[in-house]
Amino acid sequence: MARRKKTITGAELFCRSLVKEGVTYLFGYTGGAIMPVYDAFPKFPKLKHVMVRHEQAAAFAAQGVARASGKPGVCIATSGPGATNLMTGIADAHMDSIPIVAITGQVATSVIGTDAFQESDIIGMLVPVTKQSYILDDPYEIPRVVKEAFYLANTGRKGPVNIDLPKDISNAVIPDDGFDATIRYPVLQPPGIGKDQVAHAQRLMASSERPIVFVGHGVIQSGAQGVVRRFLEKSNMPFSCTLHGISALPVDHPQYLGMMGMHGTVEANRAIENADLIIALGMRFDDRVTGKLDEYARDADVIHVEHDPSEINKNVRATVPIYSDLKPAVAEMTKVVKPKPYKKWYAFAAENRRYWEGLDPVNQENSRGDKQNLLMGTVIRKLSDLTDGKDNVVADVGQHQMFTARYYRFNRFNTWFNSGGLGSMGFSVPAAMGVKYTRPKERVWVIVGDGSFQMNIQELGTIMEQNIDIKILLLNNNFLGMVRQWQDLFHGSRFVGTPVKNPDFIALASAYGIAGERVTGEKSLEPALRRAMKHKGAYLVEIVTDMDEMIMPMIPAGSRFSDMRVTR
Amino acid sequence: MRQKKLHTILAFAHNQPGVLYKLLSLIRKKRYNVETITVGHTHVEGISRMTISFSHGEGNKIEQIVQQIDKITEIPKTDDVTYENVVNRELILLKVKASPQDRVHVTATTQIFGGKVIYVAPAHMIVEITGKQENIDNAIKMFEEFGILGIARTGATVIYREEEDMGLDRIVLPKNRVVSIKKKG
Numbered sequence: 001m002a003r004r005k006k007t008i009t010g011a012e013l014f015c016r017s018l019v020k021e022g023v024t025y026l027f028g029y030t031g032g033a034i035m036p037v038y039d040a041f042p043k044f045p046k047l048k049h050v051m052v053r054h055e056q057a058a059a060f061a062a063q064g065v066a067r068a069s070g071k072p073g074v075c076i077a078t079s080g081p082g083a084t085n086l087m088t089g090i091a092d093a094h095m096d097s098i099p100i101v102a103i104t105g106q107v108a109t110s111v112i113g114t115d116a117f118q119e120s121d122i123i124g125m126l127v128p129v130t131k132q133s134y135i136l137d138d139p140y141e142i143p144r145v146v147k148e149a150f151y152l153a154n155t156g157r158k159g160p161v162n163i164d165l166p167k168d169i170s171n172a173v174i175p176d177d178g179f180d181a182t183i184r185y186p187v188l189q190p191p192g193i194g195k196d197q198v199a200h201a202q203r204l205m206a207s208s209e210r211p212i213v214f215v216g217h218g219v220i221q222s223g224a225q226g227v228v229r230r231f232l233e234k235s236n237m238p239f240s241c242t243l244h245g246i247s248a249l250p251v252d253h254p255q256y257l258g259m260m261g262m263h264g265t266v267e268a269n270r271a272i273e274n275a276d277l278i279i280a281l282g283m284r285f286d287d288r289v290t291g292k293l294d295e296y297a298r299d300a301d302v303i304h305v306e307h308d309p310s311e312i313n314k315n316v317r318a319t320v321p322i323y324s325d326l327k328p329a330v331a332e333m334t335k336v337v338k339p340k341p342y343k344k345w346y347a348f349a350a351e352n353r354r355y356w357e358g359l360d361p362v363n364q365e366n367s368r369g370d371k372q373n374l375l376m377g378t379v380i381r382k383l384s385d386l387t388d389g390k391d392n393v394v395a396d397v398g399q400h401q402m403f404t405a406r407y408y409r410f411n412r413f414n415t416w417f418n419s420g421g422l423g424s425m426g427f428s429v430p431a432a433m434g435v436k437y438t439r440p441k442e443r444v445w446v447i448v449g450d451g452s453f454q455m456n457i458q459e460l461g462t463i464m465e466q467n468i469d470i471k472i473l474l475l476n477n478n479f480l481g482m483v484r485q486w487q488d489l490f491h492g493s494r495f496v497g498t499p500v501k502n503p504d505f506i507a508l509a510s511a512y513g514i515a516g517e518r519v520t521g522e523k524s525l526e527p528a529l530r531r532a533m534k535h536k537g538a539y540l541v542e543i544v545t546d547m548d549e550m551i552m553p554m555i556p557a558g559s560r561f562s563d564m565r566v567t568r
Numbered sequence: 569m570r571q572k573k574l575h576t577i578l579a580f581a582h583n584q585p586g587v588l589y590k591l592l593s594l595i596r597k598k599r600y601n602v603e604t605i606t607v608g609h610t611h612v613e614g615i616s617r618m619t620i621s622f623s624h625g626e627g628n629k630i631e632q633i634v635q636q637i638d639k640i641t642e643i644p645k646t647d648d649v650t651y652e653n654v655v656n657r658e659l660i661l662l663k664v665k666a667s668p669q670d671r672v673h674v675t676a677t678t679q680i681f682g683g684k685v686i687y688v689a690p691a692h693m694i695v696e697i698t699g700k701q702e703n704i705d706n707a708i709k710m711f712e713e714f715g716i717l718g719i720a721r722t723g724a725t726v727i728y729r730e731e732e733d734m735g736l737d738r739i740v741l742p743k744n745r746v747v748s749i750k751k752k753g
Binding site: 123124128132133152182184185186188308309310313314 | 582586589590593594597631632635636638639641642738739740741
């Protein structure tokens with residue numbers, strides 16, 4: 001009699017492959033087509049499934065894991081609506097180069113293409129917003145596809161990968177051997193910096209009187225902060241961060257000029273406007289960074305170090321394009337750079353800083369808005385002081401996001417998380433769950449507005465169920481503040497579609513068993529924040545803020561840096 | 569017929585479902601219109617050759633497209649070959665009006681362009697011509713005086729005159745799974 005072969009189901013094989021990739025947390029929501037995989041979870045206790053309340057939150061939570069750990073986060077959903085609900089979170093990950101693996105169920109291969117119940121052509125929908133998408137039509141391919149998905153998500157420029165898993169493939173029973181898990185698409189190593197490029201960069205650096213270094217998301221993602229810091233400290237050049245570059249280096253660094261771009265600091269933006277050399281490290285010159293391209297930094301030569309060649313010369317022409325990983329390229333540049341005092345240049349920056357500090361509403365005597373409500377800037381500055389700039393901060397999208405980027409003194413590496421490229425409202429609460437799972441011993445703050453809070457407010461259910469200890473700082477001005485600001489500045493103060501009639505957030509949190517309190521005045525702000533910090537478990541601090549407040553300075557979209565508005 | 573100078577991109581792709589979709593999706597995203605596209609197998613099993621031509625676009629967008637196509641996982645190699653040392657050929661089938669008196673003239677015109685007559689009917693003929701795009705455009709002009717009933721053009725396909733880098737070192741072609749299982753079993 002023939003020896004009976006050991007068999008395995010597609011779903012089990014899939015789970016085993018996930019375990020092999022070191023997956024711990026999966027955020028997801030079950031349903032018809034993905035049920036076999038869920039059915040296999042109990043056999044793999046290393047996989048911890050966290051049930052969210054909406055698939056979009058699963059994708060954001062996976063991003064939270066990825067952003068905090070640097071390894072791919074995983075979300076899982078069923079076919080059809082489950083899969084389409086993941087899309088916003090996946091598109092967001094694509095824009096911000098965040099490695100996530102999104103697993104979607106699919107109807108059985110026999111009925112694919114027949115508009116079967118809960119069928120959607122998710123590959124067709126996800127192609128433009130994923131690095132790679134797979135549909136598994138052969139159970140033997142599972143080990144290879146899973147391995148390759150994690151490899152591709154996390155190698156080179158990171159990004160989301162989708163695996164579509166038809167139900168009959170996860171239900172298939174096959175002999176448990178003979179799998180070939182060879183990666184078919186090895187990622188190309190960038191060629192690195194050449195001798196000519198080093199020499200050219202050296203000449204530009206030696207002759208520059210007004211240089212500025214840009215620190216982008218790539219510095220965090222490649223862990224090049226140490227190398228970059230050595231370069232900065234040897235060269236004595238000032239630096240500025242992109243929105244995602246914040247927390248790569250401590251904000252209190254004496255050479256730091258602040259964030260650049262639309263809502264960047266006066267000193268950073270004026271420096272960029274007047275620079276004769278830009279050294280851009282791991283960033284992509286997004287339109288929120290450059291404003292009007294033709295007029296952007298016209299006197300500056302640009303040394304652009306990027307490991308994605310399609311980003312070089314895309315928006316801004318590079319004088320020295322360097323297709324390389326950051327660490328080796330910056331290390332080479334450090335060798336040849338000569339320190340200079342840049343006295344005039346720093347004096348110029350200091351002058352601009354003083355100019356802004358004299359105008360900053362947060363520095364005014366009562367730091368209140370016209371209606372005596374608290375200013376967001378004041379609240380964030382207070383939070384920053386109380387936490388010493390060392391907590392994990394997850395912001396949503398809007399004014400509060402920009403205030404956090406500007407006023408929180410990030411002094412610990414990679415502690416700032418937000419949706420920059422896609423700008424997805426509803427990001428913060430689920431993403432913070434992912435960050436908390438990754439850094440269970442650290443405090444995690446959600447900074448969220450009343451608009452964006454309600455875009456994934458159902459996740460309070462997940463927080464309740466899983467006892468996720470995150471502190472939610474809700475800045476409530478009963479308005480979609482950022483749009484209101486634009487309406488105020490560019491649309492004749494016609495507030496169309498921006499006033500929000502809000503529920504009683506404290507009561508709502510309490511319905512989910514989450515403690516909270518409302519703060520209306522400055523006196524109660526610090527005690528409330530302290531209570532939130534002390535409280536064991538999730539805590540909501542709702543702060544009534546001033547609806548007229550604007551985040552300034554601002555370079556209007558598509559404008560020149562010289563058009564920067566400093567006051568309203 | 570208005571003559572347009574076309575921009576030509578050559579890409580080698582892993583022959584997998586969805587690769588063409590990805591490529592075209594990218595081009596659509598950049599708001600370019602594909603004028604011609606040809607896809608076919610190469611001498612390496614599992615690798616296809618794709619030749620895509622666009623009308624000329626402004627600025628560095630073409631460079632961007634090439635670099636972004638190069639990022640598609642299943643496409644190991646992409647080149648902008650517009651100004652490269654390549655052979656660029658297109659095939660055309662022309663259905664031309666041809667009365668018995670005209671037949672000899674149509675045949676002669678076809679021969680000028682190195683083509684051949686492949687079908688004759690009482691009142692028309694079908695001729696086949698291959699050549700550079702400009703020659704094809706020129707041929708069409710010549711046949712217009714007889715009266716054109718139909719045109720089928722394949723679009724350009726391109727091959728390097730000398731050695732070609734198909735990017736094979738950047739891709740691992742799948743082994744035959746069934747064979748490997750049998751070996752182990």
